[in-house]
Amino acid sequence: MAKPNHTLFFVQGNPSFAHCDAAVLGVAFDENTCYGRGAAAAPAAIMRASHQMDIEDPLTGKTLQTAIHNFGIKKPKGVREMVKAVEKPAQKSIEAKKLFILLGGDHSVVNGLLKAVPKDATFVNFDAHLDLREKWQGKKQSHAAVSKRIFDKGFGQVWIGVRDRINEEEMQFVAEKSLARKIFYCPSMPKAFYRGKLFSKWMQRKNVLFKGIGKKQLRAVLSAIETEKVFLNIDIDCLDLRQGVETGVPTPFGLTLEDLNLLLFEVCKRKKVLGLSIAELVPDSFNRGQTIAAMLCHNVLCWV
Numbered sequence: 001m002a003k004p005n006h007t008l009f010f011v012q013g014n015p016s017f018a019h020c021d022a023a024v025l026g027v028a029f030d031e032n033t034c035y036g037r038g039a040a041a042a043p044a045a046i047m048r049a050s051h052q053m054d055i056e057d058p059l060t061g062k063t064l065q066t067a068i069h070n071f072g073i074k075k076p077k078g079v080r081e082m083v084k085a086v087e088k089p090a091q092k093s094i095e096a097k098k099l100f101i102l103l104g105g106d107h108s109v110v111n112g113l114l115k116a117v118p119k120d121a122t123f124v125n126f127d128a129h130l131d132l133r134e135k136w137q138g139k140k141q142s143h144a145a146v147s148k149r150i151f152d153k154g155f156g157q158v159w160i161g162v163r164d165r166i167n168e169e170e171m172q173f174v175a176e177k178s179l180a181r182k183i184f185y186c187p188s189m190p191k192a193f194y195r196g197k198l199f200s201k202w203m204q205r206k207n208v209l210f211k212g213i214g215k216k217q218l219r220a221v222l223s224a225i226e227t228e229k230v231f232l233n234i235d236i237d238c239l240d241l242r243q244g245v246e247t248g249v250p251t252p253f254g255l256t257l258e259d260l261n262l263l264l265f266e267v268c269k270r271k272k273v274l275g276l277s278i279a280e281l282v283p284d285s286f287n288r289g290q291t292i293a294a295m296l297c298h299n300v301l302c303w304v
């Protein structure tokens with residue numbers, strides 16, 4: 001159950017599900033990581049950090065009025081229990097047309113969404129990684145294979161923030177399934193990027209995102225999302241490390257906070273957002289990453 005400090009934005013109370021506009025579930029689970037641990041502590045840290053924020057929409061100046069039901073923070077033992085813990089609250093929220101906020105945990109928590117999200121929705125993945133491996137370290141439900149699981153279920157996907165180092169297995173899959181136009185890169189050296197042998201073969205030049213995303217790039221991203229309904233799937237490692245977030249698989253370069261915000265704003269404005277997941281955040285002792293994550297939740301709540 002939600003404890004007083006385990007609520008999103010509101011210190012007291014927990015609005016009943018029937019009377020809420022959105023619902024949040026925390027999943028303290030990081031068993032599926034392959035490098036840095038600590039994401040299990042993120043849900044509580046993000047909720048705590050949210051209490052320190054001014055809850056005003058930066059664009060309208062209005063205070064956030066959304067009633068958010070809290071499903072609490074689950075501590076599942078093992079993948080199967082984790083998937084089950086996510087499935088019911090996700091299904092209940094999405095069916096009742098309430099924005100579902102899932103706070104991981106490692107990225108594998110998204111496996112719990114696959115039954116709940118309707119098939120006519122696109123997963124908009126903000127991630128440094130494609131996560132398109134068939135399995136990783138022998139696990140099909142690894143955080144490094146989560147996009148492949150989404151693909152297997154037949155969902156559309158778009159990736160934003162993917163970096164230079166992508167393995168050949170994933171690239172071949174991208175070519176086979178003609179996914180190149182769905183992937184937007186944040187390479188370390190955008191102009192030199194295409195001289196690299198591996199990349200010139202697979203990728204689309206117009207999909208390289210430069211800092212300070214312009215109208216043209218924004219249009220390309222939006223047109224790659226082919227459905228009205230979307231689920232926003234944020235792996236916090238989409239952000240450039242210099243933005244101050246700690247994460248399980250740190251990857252230099254990536255999206256700035258400004259660009260991530262802009263992309264979220266445009267998607268919220270133009271699409272029907274069913275929910276939002278934030279995964280792979282490792283809370284830091286200065287509360288930077290968890291405050292950024294709380295802000296992202298807040299912004300999406302304001303903009304949908």
Ligand SMILES: [Mn+2]
Binds near residue numbers: 128129237
């Ligand atoms: Mn990632």
